[in-house]
Amino acid sequence: MASYDLKTMKKCGVLSKECKDLTYESNFMRLxxxxxxxxxxxxxxxxxxxxxxxxxxxxxxxPKPTQDLLNFLPQPVWIVATxxxxxxxxxxxxxxxxxxxICKPTTQQWEVVPSPNPRFWTAKISMLVLGSNPLWFKIxxxxxxxxxxxxxxxxxxxxxxxxxxxxxxxxxxxxxxxEIFDSKSWEWRQSDDLKLTHNDYFECNQDVSACGGLHxxxxxxxxxxxxxxxxxSFDGDKEEWAMTSLPDSLxxxxxxxxxxxxxxxxxxxxxxxxxxxxxxDVWILNYEKIWIKKHTINLKxxxxxxxxxxxxxxxxxxxxxxxxxxxxxxxxxNFRTRKLNRIRVGGWIKSAYFIQTDSxxxxxxxxx
Numbered sequence: 001m002a003s004y005d006l007k008t009m010k011k012c013g014v015l016s017k018e019c020k021d022l023t024y025e026s027n028f029m030r031l032x033x034x035x036x037x038x039x040x041x042x043x044x045x046x047x048x049x050x051x052x053x054x055x056x057x058x059x060x061x062x063p064k065p066t067q068d069l070l071n072f073l074p075q076p077v078w079i080v081a082t083x084x085x086x087x088x089x090x091x092x093x094x095x096x097x098x099x100x101x102i103c104k105p106t107t108q109q110w111e112v113v114p115s116p117n118p119r120f121w122t123a124k125i126s127m128l129v130l131g132s133n134p135l136w137f138k139i140x141x142x143x144x145x146x147x148x149x150x151x152x153x154x155x156x157x158x159x160x161x162x163x164x165x166x167x168x169x170x171x172x173x174x175x176x177x178x179e180i181f182d183s184k185s186w187e188w189r190q191s192d193d194l195k196l197t198h199n200d201y202f203e204c205n206q207d208v209s210a211c212g213g214l215h216x217x218x219x220x221x222x223x224x225x226x227x228x229x230x231x232x233s234f235d236g237d238k239e240e241w242a243m244t245s246l247p248d249s250l251x252x253x254x255x256x257x258x259x260x261x262x263x264x265x266x267x268x269x270x271x272x273x274x275x276x277x278x279x280x281d282v283w284i285l286n287y288e289k290i291w292i293k294k295h296t297i298n299l300k301x302x303x304x305x306x307x308x309x310x311x312x313x314x315x316x317x318x319x320x321x322x323x324x325x326x327x328x329x330x331x332x333x334n335f336r337t338r339k340l341n342r343i344r345v346g347g348w349i350k351s352a353y354f355i356q357t358d359s360x361x362x363x364x365x366x367x368x
Contacts, residue, residue: 124142
């Protein structure tokens, strides 16, 4: 029965709102993981001495990280994305003709995903799962077409990097090449270009997979005298792009504040940390595409325990717990109990990805 624990937990979530809310509580997640074969936590990738890459699992259950969780792959890899079901997308290097690996760490299964068009520079890449039985996933890559004689540096370090502009002096419009890998056909195909402007920039945050789509936080620096934030979303089923404005209260936001997209109990959310008051606003985008402020959390007591703003709020680990990333450590902070669990990872942290998975084997590649 243990191999079906995640499926059973998801079924419990549709029984009632109370049952669904319970599955997102950190205590429930901890007990569920301890009593079953499921793994829950974050894959933290860091660079150590001599540039050695490590992919360690950290959770609120163990004071020490589980090291080198991806060492079953043929070579060291950069993590690109993780998705529901515990799948990890990664690549061995930063060259444009490198293939990708799709793997499940708990079963050590992996398959090679062919490399996309090597002519283009990759700016953003992520994936989402659209079906579990059989497995169906898509990988989405955005790129611009700069000089194809220059070697590609993939934007794997999405939290701390910015893309370069494909500048066109004759127009303010900027086109992004969009390629989609569909696991059903096991091949890449060119999709319609994404049309933005030269004043639109990706924020230095990871994308969020929620509600059947991928979401990136963007800003436009030419809107009046204020910075205008928007959410760029890709619908995985329709393969359509959409832009959603953020709440009006975020216009004219202090650049010292932190704004980031998050997944909040399966929904697309947004956090706004006001550095001056240490109050954290939590917003949820409802089905009518309207932002609703759900909570305001007082984090003043956190200042005594964590050196903010050096530690950045990364995401919600559970409904009551924030996950934060520092240079060489991560923290789990339960804002209800005010309990902090800080874990030293070692090395320079490059990225962190939430993962929740069981030990049930999965058929990664269909028979074509």
